[in-house]
């Protein structure tokens with residue numbers, strides 16, 4: 001089964017359409033004000049309204065107020081959600097949208113038990129842990145801590161690049177891979193060459 005690709009931290013229409021042209025399956029939009037990839041709900045919904053079909057926009061939050069989540073998802077029925085903070089399953093479920101829950105993995109974590117805490121999630125995103133940095137760290141975690149069989153599709157994230165994504169896919173066999181910093185020219189601005197190479201490397205059988 002081919003590995004799907006989410007390009008995260010989209011901040012402008014040109015990068016969104018470029019990623020779609022190269023085969024991105026999902027685009028991530030960061031609604032966390034401290035991130036250099038932060039985008040307003042209005043700008044994100046303007047981009048989403050111009051996306052081609054068969055690409056999923058993913059709204060990314062870190063322990064956000066319901067008012068912010070609603071301001072984003074009420075702008076389009078296409079939104080899927082990624083909860084990247086300490087959100088409980090009941091909070092994630094309350095928005096009645098398909099969602100992924102991100103887990104920031106540390107050595108010694110019982111990954112299977114953490115995944116099982118979100119039975120209603122459509123997938124679990126496994127990311128690197130860095131104290132004080134909720135995501136977009138650019139750091140890889142030890143993929144060997146990921147059990148071969150888990151109760152949910154896995155989206156692998158954290159420090160992926162065009163140079164390590166093929167190894168990541170072959171070792172972990174995730175449902176999808178996710179990248180933000182590894183395909184950028186600068187924070188929030190994507191490199192077409194890196195995006196093209198990343199997607200090519202991720203989707204090779």
Ligand SMILES: O=C(O)c1ccccc1NCC(=O)[C@H](O)[C@H](O)COP(=O)(O)O
Pocket residue numbers: 008009028030032035036037060062084127134135136137138139157158159160178179180181182
């Ligand atoms: O991308 C961000 O700036 C970010 C900030 C705060 C919370 C989450 C964030 N990104 C979430 C993602 O899904 C990233 O793609 C993921 O953390 C991997 O980032 P990177 O290591 O830069 O590829």
